[in-house]
Amino acid sequence: MDLLLYNAGEIATLSHGEVSKPLSGIEMADREKLVLDSGNAILISKGIIQKISSQEELIQEFAPDFSDGKSNLVDIIDAHGNAIIPGLVDCHTHLLWTGDRSNEMNMRQNGLSYQEISKRGGGISRTVEATRSATKKHLVNLGKYRISQASMNGTTTLEAKSGYGLSVESEIKLLEASSEIPQDKCNLLPTWLGAHDFPKGKSKDEYIEELISEQLPLVAENKLANWVDVFCEPGWYDLEQTELIVKASKELGLKSRLHVDEFVDSNGLALAAELGSSSADHVGFSNTESRAKAHESNTMQVFLPGTPYVLGKNLGDGINECIENNWNFSLATDFNPNCQTLSLPFVASLATHRLGVDPLAALVACTRNPASTLNSELKLNVGSIYEGGPADINILKSEYLDYWCQTPGLSPIEKTLFSGVPV
Numbered sequence: 497m498d499l500l501l502y503n504a505g506e507i508a509t510l511s512h513g514e515v516s517k518p519l520s521g522i523e524m525a526d527r528e529k530l531v532l533d534s535g536n537a538i539l540i541s542k543g544i545i546q547k548i549s550s551q552e553e554l555i556q557e558f559a560p561d562f563s564d565g566k567s568n569l570v571d572i573i574d575a576h577g578n579a580i581i582p583g584l585v586d587c588h589t590h591l592l593w594t595g596d597r598s599n600e601m602n603m604r605q606n607g608l609s610y611q612e613i614s615k616r617g618g619g620i621s622r623t624v625e626a627t628r629s630a631t632k633k634h635l636v637n638l639g640k641y642r643i644s645q646a647s648m649n650g651t652t653t654l655e656a657k658s659g660y661g662l663s664v665e666s667e668i669k670l671l672e673a674s675s676e677i678p679q680d681k682c683n684l685l686p687t688w689l690g691a692h693d694f695p696k697g698k699s700k701d702e703y704i705e706e707l708i709s710e711q712l713p714l715v716a717e718n719k720l721a722n723w724v725d726v727f728c729e730p731g732w733y734d735l736e737q738t739e740l741i742v743k744a745s746k747e748l749g750l751k752s753r754l755h756v757d758e759f760v761d762s763n764g765l766a767l768a769a770e771l772g773s774s775s776a777d778h779v780g781f782s783n784t785e786s787r788a789k790a791h792e793s794n795t796m797q798v799f800l801p802g803t804p805y806v807l808g809k810n811l812g813d814g815i816n817e818c819i820e821n822n823w824n825f826s827l828a829t830d831f832n833p834n835c836q837t838l839s840l841p842f843v844a845s846l847a848t849h850r851l852g853v854d855p856l857a858a859l860v861a862c863t864r865n866p867a868s869t870l871n872s873e874l875k876l877n878v879g880s881i882y883e884g885g886p887a888d889i890n891i892l893k894s895e896y897l898d899y900w901c902q903t904p905g906l907s908p909i910e911k912t913l914f915s916g917v918p919v
């Protein structure tokens with residue numbers, strides 16, 4: 497039976513223009529073009545949005561027997577006057593890993609850098625040991641639990657990286673575990689991140705050789721990931737090594753999304769733009785010239801403000817620089833052992849409460865914009881609400897859409913539909 501979502505407050509459709517493309521600058525906060533006033537309803541059929549129109553018109557056409565909030569012709573969801581936003585899109589998560597690194601905060605507070613903690617056996621290598629010894633079943637169960645947390649916070653599409661195995665066997669195990677997580681609450685799109693760090697017991701050159709001649713061919717052959725990712729940062733993968741890995745993956749038909757310029761500006765963003773990467777993530781220290789270049793090359797700049805937040809660092813000027821210059825950007829959680837949030841509303845709260853970003857612009861940066869980097873692997877364009885689009889929809893606990901990022905620590909979501917089904 498079809499489903500009628502009625503009694504809605506504001507509806508942030510975000511569907512102005514070409515829905516597959518991102519928005520930038522003041523367009524991101526244009527309420528006239530992106531938001532419908534209250535009084536509209538949405539008709540959903542077989543998981544697809546069939547019609548968005550005035551409530552009276554939809555009731556007359558599809559539920560003429562409507563009375564007292566009920567109809568025998570369609571299922572009804574009452575939004576109770578609350579605002580509606582698209583399902584959220586998290587385009588950067590390290591979904592699968594195990595191991596506990598909560599002892600590292602004290603080291604950081606005593607002045608040790610990320611690099612120094614790593615040298616003392618903390619950081620990624622600690623998680624790698626625990627993840628290597630975990631069974632695939634355990635990882636799948638962790639993934640299910642984490643997806644349920646993301647879903648409670650409104651996420652309906654999520655990218656998930658491997659990268660805590662750093663060996664052929666364990667990187668493949670992580671990607672296989674991703675593929676076994678049921679996609680009943682959320683689309684899940686895998687990225688290979690075998691080049692997250694270097695494993696112990698191998699030289700850098702030996703490991704890069706393994707990545708190119710063993711890991712990547714297996715990933716491509718078994719279609720275990722849509723993208724490759726490299727941790728391009730001084731001390732990890734340099735520009736030359738990153739380029740080598742991305743070019744080898746391109747030959748196997750894999751696209752890329754890269755970790756760049758998190759700690760310093762090493763021209764990683766410029767390299768991502770040159771390589772035609774779908775996205776370049778962190779980009780906290782990237783220079784202005786690289787940002788302009790990325791925009792022109794359709795390489796999405798993805799900011800991960802949760803990471804500087806947990807590291808006690810400044811959130812930087814990059815986001816506002818992008819808004820001022822009409823450059824495309826997105827926000828994502830970067831869920832990982834040090835930054836354990838799967839809440840895009842929380843991440844957007846950092847952007848709005850700390851950096852003065854308009855809540856509507858922050859919403860575009862957590863929906864339509866990141867979706868533009870993932871849509872190629874989905875049947876329908878996600879991240880906005882439009883006729884013919886997937887019914888991935890959040891009903892908020894407020895009549896105002898701005899509420900969506902103003903409850904840090906609590907979910908602003910009353911109800912989520914994924915493919916038209918309440919989750």
Ligand SMILES: [Zn+2]
Nearest residue numbers: 588590755830
């Ligand atoms: Zn990351």
